[in-house]
Amino acid sequence: MFMGKKSSRSMSPLQETIYRFSQNKVSLIGLAVVILLLLVIIFGEFVTPFENGVKQNIRIRLQGPSAEHWFGTDAYGRDIFTRVLHGTKYTMMIAFPATFIAEVIGIILGACAAFYSRWFDNILMRVLDVFQAIPGQLLALAVVAALGGSIFNLVIAMLIARIPASVRTARSIMISLVGQEYIDAARSYGSRDYHLIFRHVIPNSLGAMIVSMTINLSAITLQVSSMSYIGLGVSPPTPEWGALLSEAREFIITAPHMIIFPGIAILLTALSFNLVGDGLRDALDPRLRD
C-alpha cells in the first residue's frame, strides 16, 4: 500500500504530478482550451483580421449565423466571430497579470505571516478582515469608479478585489507548511530563514498556489466581463466579451445570437480554467479523488 512502485526510475513529485494530470482526460481538454485561447491571441489576426470586426456595414446588420459570418453580425453589421475572437485578448490581458501579481503578493505576505508570526500575522489578518468584509465585486466597482475603466485600471481593480483571497489562501498554506517537522529539521542543521523559505516552503507551496491561481483566473474572467456588462469596465466599441453582451442587450429579442456566442466564450474560458485547476488538485493530492 505504501510500498514504492517497482518502476525502474523514480519520479520526482513534479513528474508524478504531471503524469497523473496527463492521465485525466477532462482536465486535458481544459488545458487544450486554455492553450487554444493563448494561440488565438497570438495568431487570431491570421484567422480573421481585426479589421473585419471594425468595419461597419449597415446593409447586413443583425444577421444570424451564416457560412460567411459564423456567429452572425451585430447592429452595425460587424462580424461577431471576429469580435469574439479578438475579445479573448482583453480578458486574458486583465486576468493573467492580475492573477499573477495577486499570487506573488500572496506568497510574499503569506511567507512573512508564517515566519514572523504573531504581530505581523495579526495585523495582516485584521487588514484582510476589512477587505473581505467588502464583496469583491463592489471593491472592484469602487476602484473603477475612482480611476475609470481602462484595461490598466481594471487590472488594478481585479488585483484589489482578489488579493485578500489570494493572501488568505497563501497564508494558510504557508502556515501549515511551516508547522511541518522538516522545517524544524532544516533549522536544526543551520538553515537560515531564506533557505527555509526558498528551499522548502515555496517549492512545497507552489502546487497549491497554482491551483488557487487557476481558480482566480476563472473568477476574474467572470468578474471582468460582468463589469464591462454593467458599463463600468472596458466600454464598447472595444470587443471585450462583457462589452459585446452589453451592446447586445437591446437586441435580446431580435438578435439572440449576439448574446449566445460571447456568453459561450466566457463560459468556456472560465470552465477550462476550472477544469485545469481541478485536474491539478487531484494530481497533486490523489487521496482527494477517492
Add this chain to the structure above:
Amino acid sequence: MIKYIIRRLIVLIPIIIGVTLVVFTILEMTPGDPAKMMLGDGATLEQFQAFNAKFGLDKPFVYRFFNYILQLFTRFDFGTSWLTSRPVLDTLKARVPITLIIAVSSIAFASIIGVSLGVISAVKQYSKLDYISRLTAMILAAVPVFWLGMMLAILFALKLGWLPSSGTGSWKHYILPMMTLGLPYSARILRSTRGYMLEAVRQDFVRTARSKGVPERVVIWKHAFLNACLPVINTIGVYMGGLLGGAVVTENVFGCNGLGSFIINSVKRKDIPAVTGGTVFLAIIFALILLSVDILYAFVDPRIKARYTAKGAK
C-alpha cells in the same frame, strides 16, 4: 452566548471603520473637482464655494473621514448625496429590502439544491446521477451571472411568457433573479458539499456507527451529514460575499431598483457619498450575515459552543 454575540458586535466596529477607510480612500482618488462635476462648468464661483462648504469638501481628507465615522456611529448617518442633497440612508431604506429579498431567496434556493444534490452525489459516488450533477455543476459554476440572467429571460419571459423579465412588482418578478443568482451558487455549494460529505463518510465514527448496526440512512444523515454540515455552512457564508456582489449585477439585468443598481448608478454619476454609503451599508449587511453563520455554527457544533461559553465566562 449573548455575551459572545455582543462581543462579536463590538469587534464589528473596527471592521466597519476599516471598510469606510478603504472605500473613502479609493474614492478620494477620483480625479477632478467634484463641484465642477456636479454643477457643470457654467456655475459661478459662489455656487462652487457653497457646494464645497455644504458637503465639507473644503476640509482636509482626515477631517472628513473622522467626521463621517462620527456621524455614522452617532446618528447612523451615511452622508448626503451630492446629486439630490438628500440623506443617502433614505434611499438605502427604500432599496435594501429588494436586494435582501433577492440575496436571501437565492442563497436559500442555492443551498437547498446544492446541499441535497451534493449529499446524494457523494453517497452514490460514481453513479450516473453523481456524474450528471457534477457535470452540470462544473458548467454552472463557470457561467457568468448576467449572461445566465439574459438566457433565462429569453426562455421564461420572452419565449414562454411565464414570468416578467424586469421590475419588482410581484413575487413573480423575483423568481428569475433568484434563479439567475442561485443556480451558479447551487453548483458551487454542490461541489463543496459533495467534497465534505465524501470526507465525512470516510471518518472513523461513521464506521463506528455502521458497526453498531445502525441503518445506512441514519448513518448518512445523522452521523455523516451533520458533521459535514459545519464546513458546508461555513462555505455558504463565504459565498454570501460573492452573492451580494452578484446581486448588484443581477439587479442590473432585471432592472430591479435595489441597492446594487443604486450603487452602479451612483458610480456612473460620480455621486461619491452615495457610493460610499451604499458600499459601507452592504459591508455591514455582509458582516452581520457572517456573524449569524458563526452563531449557527456554534449551534451545530458543541466544541465551538464550548469555546465561546468558556471564553465568555472569563
Add this chain to the structure above:
Amino acid sequence: MNTSNNMLLKVENLQVVYKARRETVYAVNGVSLSLKKGETLGLVGETGAGKTTTAYAILRVLPDRTAKVVNGTIEFEGKNLLEVPENLMRHGIRGEKIAIIFQDPMSALNPIMKVGDQIAEALKFHNKEELSPEKIEEQVDRTLELVGIQKERKYDFPHQLSGGMKQRVVIAIALVCEPVLIIADEPTTALDVTIQAQVLAMIDELREKLGTAMILITHDLGIVAQMCDNVAIMYAGEIIEIGSVEEIYSGKMQHPYTTGLFGSLPDLEKKTDRLYPIEGLMPDPTDLPTGCKFNPRCPRCMDICREVQPGFSVEGTHRVACHLYGGGTGRETDE
C-alpha cells in the same frame, strides 16, 4: 479444537483483495481460525499483515467499493456470515452479537453527539425486548458504570472527555448490547502506557464477568501474553503460526518470523547488547513472493521455501506454516 458445540466462530480460507485503479492488493490470503465461546484469541502482526482486514471482513464493514472477499467462509453460530443478507447482518448480528472496538478513540466517536446517545444508539436499533426509553437509559447508565465512568457524564460530548475515557466510551458502545463476540482492533495503541494498563485490566475483567469471546488485534506481544488464551501470528495476509499462548511463547517449533518478532523486543529483565530484528521489509502486497511469503527475509530460508508454499505442521493445537518443521502438506503456490 473440534468440539463444535461451543464453537462460536470458524473462519475458513478467507481471502480478501482491495482493487485500486490498476493494482490489486492481496490483503488476506487464506486465513483460517476458530474461536470458542468465552475464549480470547490474539491476532498479532505488523502493519499491513491483514489483521484489521480480517476483522472488518468478519463484521462485513469493509469498504464495499474497493474491497472484495474472493473466497472463504465465516461461520458464526452456525451461519455463514458471508451469505447472510445485509439487513439481517444489521439486525441480528452487527453491533448486537458481534461488536468492535476501534483503535483510535479520538476519531471513533461522533464529535457532535452526546456520548450517552452514542451508547444508546445500538440499543435503540436492536431493541428486540422492546425496552422503554427509560429502560434504555438505565442500560446506558449501567454500561457506563461498568466501564468506570460516572453515569452523569453521558451528557458530555466527546471533546469533554480525556483519551482514556473516550476509549472507555468506545468500549461501552461495544458492550451495551451484550455481544457474544468482541473484536478489539488495537484498543490501546493510541493510549499512554498507564492508561493502557487501566483499559486492558478493565477489558480483561469485563470479558471474564460477561463471558464474552474476544479477538484481540495487536502488534504487542506483551499484551497478548497478558490477555489471550490463543495466539495467531499473521504475516502478509496469512496466519503463519497459531496455537495456545503457552505453545507460542515456549519457543518450541517456532516460525522464524515469530522468532524475529520476539528478537526485536528489548528484554526488560536482562541486559541485552543487541536486538535480533528481522532484516528487510514487508513484501509489497500487490506483488507477493512465491512460495513462503516470508522467504526473502528469512534467515533460515531453504530452496523449497522459494517455490512451495508451506502447509501447517501440527503438534497438538499448535500449527506452524514452515518447511523447517516439514510435516505439513506442501501446497502448490497460487502464483
Add this chain to the structure above:
Amino acid sequence: MSEKKKPILVVNNLKKYFRTKKGLLHAVDDVSFTIDEGRTLGVVGESGCGKSTLGKTILRLTEPTGGEVFLEGEDIVSMNEKQLRKTRLKMQMIFQDPYSSIDPRMSVAQIISDPLKVNRLCGSRKEIDDRVDRMMDVVGLAPRLRDSYPHELDGGRRQRIGIARALALDPKFIICDEPVSALDVSIQAQIINILMDLKEEKGLTYIFITHDLSVVKHISDEIAVMYLGQCVEKASSDELFSQPLHPYTKALLAAIPVPNLSKRHARPTVIRGEVGNPIDPAPGCRFAPRCDFATEKCVGRNPELREVANGHFVACLLHNGEM
C-alpha cells in the same frame, strides 16, 4: 565508561512555558541534568510530559523561557543567531515522524546533502556526493535509492534518511525524539541497532526521548523520568529498573505488558486517573492527585529533586526524609 567523566551537555533549570488561551502551560518546568560524553540519557514520560519540548528547547528550536544550556561549556541560550548556527553543527536531532520530518520535494541525496550545502561545508560536488554515499552506507540505505523521493519509501527507510541527515554534519551530540515510535517492531529493532552501532563507532552522545520503557532501558545509560514538565526521577538505567523509587516510576514500570508468561493474569497495580495538563500548576507534587501515598505535605511546595543514593535522584517526599 565512567573513567572519562567529561560533561558534554549541562542543562540548568530549563523552563519552557507556552501561552495558551486557558493559561500558562508549563511544558518544561525547571529541568536540570548533565550528560557525559559518549553516554546516553533516556528521557521517558507519557504524552504531554514535555519530553519533546525539552528536546526542541535544548536545540533552541523553540526559545526557552528560562534556564541555561551549556554545550561543551558554551551557553546556547545566550547565543546570537550566527553563533547558534555554528554550535548546531555539533548538535543534531532525529525527529519522531519519518513522514513529516523530511521534505517531500527533495530526493534522498538532496535531503542528506542539504545540511552540508547550507553550511557551505564541502567544496566540490564530488566531495558532497562522496559524503552522501558514505552516510547512506552507514545507515544501511541501498545506493540505488540516491535519487528516490520520500513518497516512494517506507517509514523505516525514511527514518534512516533522517538519521543520515543528522549524521551528515558529523555531530558529537544527537537528540533522538522518539525516533522509533512510528515504526513497526521489526523495523524499530533495525533502527535501534543502527543507533547503537553509531554510538559505538563515533563515540556519539545521545538524548533519547521516548515513551517506550523497554526501548529506553535497552539503549540508555541513564534515565530521567518526566511527569507534567518536571523530572521526577533520574538514575542509571539498571538502578532505575531494579530500584524505582518514585511512585510514578513504579506505576510506569508496572504498566508495561511483558512479552512472557511469568506475569500472566497477575493483575498489575494500576494507578488511577489520567495525566492532566500543566496549565498554571499550583505548587506541589504534580503526581499527588494520582498517588496512593500522597499526603497533605505533598501539596503546596514543589518536591526537590534530591540525590538519595549514588547517582540516583528522586523528587518525592517519601524518599528525601521528610515523611
